[in-house]
Amino acid sequence: MPVKKLSDTWLKAAVLGCLWASSEIVLGSFLHNLKLPFAGIFLTAIGIILLISVSYIWKDRGLIWRSGVICALMKAVSPSAVILSPMIAILFEALLLQLSVTIFRRNILAYLLGGMLAMSWTFVHKIAAYLILYGFNLVELYRNLTLFAQKQLHFQIENIWSPIIALWIFYLLLGLLAAGLGIYIGKKAATHRHGTGMSKGSTVYRNPAPKPLAPFSHSLLWLLVDVSGLIAALILLNFTHWLWWSQVAIALASIWPIRYKSALRRLKKPGFWLTFVAITMLSSILFSKFSANTISWTDGLMIGLQMNVRAAIMIMGFAVIGTELSNPVIRNFFARTPMRQLTPALEIAFDTLPALIANLPDFKLIFRRPVSILSQIVMQSESLLEKIKLNQKAKKNIIIITGEIRHGKTTMLLELISLLKKENIPVGGIAAPDVFENNQRIGYDIINMATEERVVLSRITGSSEMIQIGKYFLHPEGVAFGQKALSVESNQTSQLIVIDEIGPMELDNQGWARSIDDLLKHFEIPMIFVVRSSMVNQVIANWSIENPVIIDVEKQTAPLAYPLIKALLDKRFSDTKSQI
Numbered sequence: 001m002p003v004k005k006l007s008d009t010w011l012k013a014a015v016l017g018c019l020w021a022s023s024e025i026v027l028g029s030f031l032h033n034l035k036l037p038f039a040g041i042f043l044t045a046i047g048i049i050l051l052i053s054v055s056y057i058w059k060d061r062g063l064i065w066r067s068g069v070i071c072a073l074m075k076a077v078s079p080s081a082v083i084l085s086p087m088i089a090i091l092f093e094a095l096l097l098q099l100s101v102t103i104f105r106r107n108i109l110a111y112l113l114g115g116m117l118a119m120s121w122t123f124v125h126k127i128a129a130y131l132i133l134y135g136f137n138l139v140e141l142y143r144n145l146t147l148f149a150q151k152q153l154h155f156q157i158e159n160i161w162s163p164i165i166a167l168w169i170f171y172l173l174l175g176l177l178a179a180g181l182g183i184y185i186g187k188k189a190a191t192h193r194h195g196t197g198m199s200k201g202s203t204v205y206r207n208p209a210p211k212p213l214a215p216f217s218h219s220l221l222w223l224l225v226d227v228s229g230l231i232a233a234l235i236l237l238n239f240t241h242w243l244w245w246s247q248v249a250i251a252l253a254s255i256w257p258i259r260y261k262s263a264l265r266r267l268k269k270p271g272f273w274l275t276f277v278a279i280t281m282l283s284s285i286l287f288s289k290f291s292a293n294t295i296s297w298t299d300g301l302m303i304g305l306q307m308n309v310r311a312a313i314m315i316m317g318f319a320v321i322g323t324e325l326s327n328p329v330i331r332n333f334f335a336r337t338p339m340r341q342l343t344p345a346l347e348i349a350f351d352t353l354p355a356l357i358a359n360l361p362d363f364k365l366i367f368r369r370p371v372s373i374l375s376q377i378v379m380q381s382e383s384l385l386e387k388i389k390l391n392q393k394a395k396k397n398i399i400i401i402t403g404e405i406r407h408g409k410t411t412m413l414l415e416l417i418s419l420l421k422k423e424n425i426p427v428g429g430i431a432a433p434d435v436f437e438n439n440q441r442i443g444y445d446i447i448n449m450a451t452e453e454r455v456v457l458s459r460i461t462g463s464s465e466m467i468q469i470g471k472y473f474l475h476p477e478g479v480a481f482g483q484k485a486l487s488v489e490s491n492q493t494s495q496l497i498v499i500d501e502i503g504p505m506e507l508d509n510q511g512w513a514r515s516i517d518d519l520l521k522h523f524e525i526p527m528i529f530v531v532r533s534s535m536v537n538q539v540i541a542n543w544s545i546e547n548p549v550i551i552d553v554e555k556q557t558a559p560l561a562y563p564l565i566k567a568l569l570d571k572r573f574s575d576t577k578s579q580i
Contacts, residue, residue, distance in 0.1 A: 010344075010345040011388055012060055012067075013063055014070055014345040014349040016050065016063065017345075018071075018349040018384070019050055019054070019377060020047050020068075020071040024047070024071065024075060041119070044119055044122045048114075048119065049182040049374055050377065051182070052114070052115065053183075053375075054186070055186060056186030057381060064094050068093065068094020068095060069094070069342060071090050072086075074353065088125070089122065092121050093121050096117040096118050097111075098114075100114030115180075115182065116172045116175035116176050120171050120172050120175060184371070185378055189379055218324060222259065229317070230314075233317075237309065242306065256316050257316075259320070260319060260323055352388065395546060397524065398529060399526060399527070399548065399549040399551060399565060400528075400545075400549070400551065401530045402536050402551070403554055404532065409530050410434070411433075412551070413431055413498060414433065416558050416561060416562060417498065420565070420569075423566075426450070426493050427494060427496045427497075427498065429485065429494070429497040429528075430447060430485045430498065431446070431500040432447075432500045433445055443457070443460055444457045444458050445457055445478075446478050448481065449485070450485065455478050455481045457479070458478065459475070461473065462474075486499065486515035486519065491519065496526050496565075498527070502530065502535070502539055503532065503535060507535065507539070507542055528565070549564055
């Protein structure tokens with residue numbers, strides 16, 4: 001289905017935002033399952049690397065912040081109940097990097113400084129999140145904990161904020177490192193923008209696309225109630241006795257889970273309750289011993305309890321408000337503002353996400369070959385953009401020859417081409433007939449239909465340097481030969497182009513995929529695609545083919561199919577002549 005027309009910058013933002021979101025969703029789930037510490041830092045570093053490296057390929061103004069908005073909104077598909085916090089973090093990381101690039105222009109200094117700012121926001125965001133969750137009593141708890149540590153370990157810290165400052169510097173250095181990697185990968189990608197699409201040894205991460213969210217009845221009234229309830233609870237927690245705030249907390253904790261099942265998801269995690277107990281016990285001990293104002297241990301216990309109730313209310317509140325903010329009414333409102341291009345860009349990104357996730361390099365290898373894997377991801381940006389642009393209009397005049405494996409698809413194709421050439425119709429493209437030896441299939445040859453030259457494409461024997469597909473080894477000279485036969489330059493005089501065959505590699509954006517995209521982009525002449533039966537619908541959807549002519553080798557012969565093709569060619573010729 002054709003997508004809505006967007007500016008080039010928003011199209012690129014949809015691609016880059018989708019790339020970033022896919023890493024957040026897939027790699028985030030992977031790190032979460034491993035329960036690795038500092039997973040947030042790692043994800044931020046990936047985001048910085050992607051934004052900077054792709055900026056070396058696309059130099060559109062405002063691309064970075066737009067990509068951040070797309071990624072932040074796409075983060076809503078994450079299975080996590082906590083959506084607002086990571087959305088805000090992603091948005092500000094992009095804004096800070098964009099700010100640096102805007103002020104200092106596109107140069108190494110701007111990227112390095114922007115990377116440091118973006119990574120330091122992860123630290124600032126974490127501190128701010130804790131303060132929002134637990135209130136400013138957390139600052140006093142930290143001060144008392146530092147004093148307790150000094151007393152127990154018999155050492156003195158001149159400035160109790162020194163550990164915080166040291167940790168912040170650590171984040172800055174990580175941001176510098178991520179920016180440096182982004183610059184290196186970006187320069188490398190900028191000099192290798194035109195690959196063959198057939199990379200040896202590339203693995204595919206077969207992680208399924210995120211499950212769609214369950215249907216939910218949004219309500220602006222509920223959004224108002226949720227926001228008002230959260231604000232009221234925070235005010236009461238800060239300024240009233242526990243008898244008052246406890247009633248409001250109990251009411252919200254009883255009402256919210258009924259409407260929003262996700263509201264209690266985070267509270268079910270053991271880690272929250274371990275933190276709950278730790279903060280409560282520390283408060284009762286440290287506030288009574290080290291507080292500037294002498295208080296009893298029961299008062300300290302109540303302070304800890306108040307901090308934890310505040311955190312629980314904030315966690316649930318963010319979850320329920322985030323759920324209501326996905327209301328289509330709110331999205332439609334923004335569609336009428338200067339951000340109106342955001343909605344179609346987001347739709348494109350969501351449409352692209354499942355296929356992108358299916359074709360991502362294996363993230364398990366990122367720890368062993370980070371530069372190589374990230375380079376593969378960055379290099380996908382160009383092909384994704386071309387695919388989206390290509391799909392902005394439906395493709396017509398496409399004939400699909402289909403049938404099961406080894407049921408005569410190529411044989412019929414060659415018979416049809418023979419009939420066409422008898423009428424002096426110029427045919428371009430490729431055919432890939434089987435090659436047999438002693439009644440055994442040993443591989444395939446490839447024929448340039450325009451010149452009728454024939455070379456080896458694959459054989460069952462080969463070397464370890466060759467790309468292997470199943471039991472066949474691809475010969476590099478055959479691949480290069482096919483790419484030349486399918487090039488735009490080689491088909492300037494063709495009236496019909498054939499591609500034999502389009503299969504799993506092309507649907508994975510490998511094989512002849514890039515050549516097919518180029519041909520569809522530059523020509524509107526009839527084309528014949530040879531496709532096995534099980535993949536016809538996928539091919540039609542992948543290239544947005546409108547009303548294709550389907551020729552099933554099980555039901556039709558070449559002489560019967562020929563009039564259909566000839567009629568399509570004649571119609572195309574008459575249409576072109578009338579336009580002239």
